[in-house]
Amino acid sequence: MPSRFVLNPVSYHGYGALAGVKDVVEDKRLKKIVIFVDRFLKENKISDKVVKYLDQVEGLEYTYFTDIKPNPSIKNVLDGLKVLKDFEADGIVAIGGGSVMDCAAGAAIINTNPEFEDVRSLEGVAPTKNPSTPIIAIPTTAGTAAEVTINYVITDEENQKKMVCVDPHSIPVAAIVDPEMMESMPYGLTASTGMDALTHAIEGYITKDANDLSDMFHIKAIELIAKYLPKACENDKEAREKLALAQYVAGMGFSNVGLGLVHSMAHPLGALYDTPHGVANAILLPTVMEYNAGATGEKYREIARAMGVKGVDEMSEDKYRKAAVKAVKDLSISVKIPEDLKDIVKEEDIEFLAQSAMDDACRPGNPKDPTKEEIIELYKKLI
Incomplete structure (x- = not known):
């Protein structure tokens, strides 16, 4: 079965990479740009480093x-x-986290494929x-x-759901990391x-x-994150650089092969409670790993090894x-992530959350096919 890989045409990495934005703008001959950036980054002049x-x-x-x-909604x-159209823009510079880039x-994509202007029709694999x-x-x-990545997520507030949109036509022409x-x-x-x-x-x-x-x-990516995340949290410069690379490398992979049940359970938490996506993933990951373990062959051995666990070949x-699950849980605790969903999930919402997870575009990629009842039990384990 053939596989396809879609990546940025060009990317820049490491301290000093920002200078590459000028090269890309000139190479693409862009003349009118809209800078997508959240208010905090603009008001605190962080975006000025790019401008x-x-x-x-x-x-x-x-x-x-x-x-x-x-x-983003x-x-x-x-x-x-509307800003793109009114400004007659021929390019975008997106400065921020996933929310800015997804927006x-x-x-x-709608600017060049106006038949999708309802937005909801972009959900799943859109035929742009x-x-x-x-x-x-x-x-x-x-x-x-x-x-x-070729994926982006938009919140349908009216229906209380996150729409996972998958489209190779949406991948940025350049990434500057x-x-x-x-910092x-x-x-x-x-x-x-x-x-996350x-x-x-x-x-x-x-x-x-x-x-x-x-x-x-x-x-x-697992190896680099396990080694450098704690130091990056303390704003160590080398660790920041390694973590920035690690998350990009992870994106190169999952964008092309998909995700699984952690993400399909995390998305409705964001839609219903506005839970930060990384927090939701981190809390869910060890529990879902335990659930998936029997369907992963020998891969948890390599996860454990990459997480720094010693002696895995003798286990x-x-x-x-x-050991792999424990290493993930220990790393999460070490960087002060909450261990459960008790302060987030209301028991009366679990039925809705489980159905949303079943319907999520990431769920079919999970190595083990869950039932709705099993997803309900996974949520309940964490409250």
């Missing part, structure tokens, strides 16, 4: 779109689309015909990998986005469509599987 390079491009005009909430996408992706308005993606968090843009992240955000990246790597590694190429990316199957 100083845009100001060096002769003849370039730009404006801003800042009306983007965490877990259909309205956010349509508002951004930019939705607006950019044209590449989106070019996006240069500059992450300010190390976790979502939205700068390298400079850890300098991440303003507080401890908690670094921890939750880092655990670990979830991407582990779910991508064990998903049904995983292959040798994606496995290579995911194992390296029984049951022991190395438990």
Whole structure:
């Protein structure tokens, strides 16, 4: 069975990578750009680190779109689309975390495929015909990998659901991953986005469509995250740089092979309670790993090894599987992630959450096919 890999045409990495934005704008001959950025990053002049390079491009005009909430909504996408149209933009620079990039992706794809302007028709694998308005993606968090993926998530507030949209036409034309843009992240955000990246790597590694190429990316990402996340939370510069690379590498993999049950259970938590996505993933990951263990062959041994567990080759199957789960749980605790959903989930909502998880686009990729009743029990274990 052949497999397909879709990646950015170009990406820049490491301290100093921001200068690459000027090269990309000039190479693409962009003349009118909308900068998608949240208000905090603009008001605190973090986006100015990028704009100083845009100001060096002769003849370039730009404006801003800042009306983007965490877990961006259909309205956010349509508002951004209006700015693109009114400004007659030929490009986007998206500065921020996954929310900013997802909003930019939705607006950019509709701008060139107007038949999807209802937004809801983008859910799943959308049959768009044209590449989106070019996006240069500059992450300010190390976790979502939205700068390298063909996936983006938009919240349908009316129906209380997150729509997972999958479209190779939406991938940014360039990713600029400079850890300098991440140094303003507080401890908690670094921890939750880092655990989001670990979830991407582990779910991508064990998903049904995983292959040798994606496995290579995911194992390296697990290794780097396990080693550098705690230090990155303390704003160590080398650790910031390694974590920024690790989350991108995880994105290179999972974008092409899919995810699983952790994400399908986390998405409705964000839609219903506005739970930060990385926090939801981190809390769910060990419990779902335990559930999936029997369907993963020898892969948990390699997860345990990448997490730094010693002596895995001498362990029984049951022991190395438990060791992998424990290593993930220990890392999550070490960076102060909550251990359960008691302060988030209301028991009367579990039926709705479970059905939403069953309907989520990530669920079919899970290595073990869950029933709705099993998902209900997984939620209940954590409250």
